[in-house]
Amino acid sequence: MSGIALVRKPGPRIAEGIVTHLQREPVDPGRALDQHEAYVAALEAAGRRIVYAEPADDLPDAPFVEDAVVVSGRVAVLTRPGAAERRPEVESVARTVRDLGLKTVMIARPGTLDGGDVLQSGPTVYIGRSARTNEEGIRQLAALLPERRVVPVDVRGVLHLKSAVTALPDGTLIGDPRHVDLPGLLVPPEEPGAHVVPLGGEGVLIAASAPRTAELLERRGLAVTAVDISEFEKLEGCVTCLSVLIEE
Numbered sequence: 001m002s003g004i005a006l007v008r009k010p011g012p013r014i015a016e017g018i019v020t021h022l023q024r025e026p027v028d029p030g031r032a033l034d035q036h037e038a039y040v041a042a043l044e045a046a047g048r049r050i051v052y053a054e055p056a057d058d059l060p061d062a063p064f065v066e067d068a069v070v071v072s073g074r075v076a077v078l079t080r081p082g083a084a085e086r087r088p089e090v091e092s093v094a095r096t097v098r099d100l101g102l103k104t105v106m107i108a109r110p111g112t113l114d115g116g117d118v119l120q121s122g123p124t125v126y127i128g129r130s131a132r133t134n135e136e137g138i139r140q141l142a143a144l145l146p147e148r149r150v151v152p153v154d155v156r157g158v159l160h161l162k163s164a165v166t167a168l169p170d171g172t173l174i175g176d177p178r179h180v181d182l183p184g185l186l187v188p189p190e191e192p193g194a195h196v197v198p199l200g201g202e203g204v205l206i207a208a209s210a211p212r213t214a215e216l217l218e219r220r221g222l223a224v225t226a227v228d229i230s231e232f233e234k235l236e237g238c239v240t241c242l243s244v245l246i247e248e
């Protein structure tokens with residue numbers, strides 16, 4: 001698949017990232033960097049051109065780059081993250097997407113929106129109503145993407161919509177009905193199995209912590225690549241959070 005994957009390397013302060021629903025565990029920055037390199041290599045092997053946002057080593061959660069920008073076609077919506085300490089991440093991501101020639105628009109106060117709450121599947125954009133994304137953020141994103149069908153979704157007990165549900169290449173939603181009410185969910189056998197990144201065609205990227213889901217998806221004819229992202233999972237990250245896919 002052609003296209004870009006926007007990513008950002010984890011910095012030495014990654015272990016200080018925000019933890020909301022999990023018990024804090026020690027995070028090894030060196031291991032996180034190695035895992036990030038393997039994640040990037042998997043996207044590259046799937047044909048993506050890798051573009052790095054500039055390092056933001058003072059901002060521990062900066063590698064979760066998906067929360068700073070939502071890209072729809074050639075429009076990049078710069079977010080206003082719900083956690084105030086994550087807002088400084090957006091400026092450098094804005095520079096990168098402008099350098100790529102995307103038109104930038106932004107979510108403005110009092111709206112809050114994290115990219116992790118935005119799940120795009122075909123013509124539909126599901127937007128999580130979560131502790132990070134408010135009603136005004138949803139309203140603004142819908143107004144900025146008038147050609148898309150926007151579906152707000154309540155999120156319970158997890159950080160983001162995409163902590164609970166993502167989409168397979170055929171549009172099937174895979175996720176956990178304890179956290180979202182969406183019809184026709186394919187329920188994965190383990191929690192991190194709810195997170196997939198489409199790699200093009202029948203390819204999907206998932207976390208190595210979801211081996212039974214990998215088997216389930218392979219039985220459905222998908223080509224699964226698994227990557228170990230344990231250090232990011234300790235900070236409530238998942239495979240989607242570490243990249244933004246941009247079509248060229």
Ligand SMILES: CN(C)C(=N)NCCC[C@H](N)C(=O)O
Binds near residue numbers: 061066083163240
């Ligand atoms: C879909 N997900 C989960 C994301 N897009 N982002 C994860 C951000 C994790 C970070 N420690 C935080 O609490 O903000």
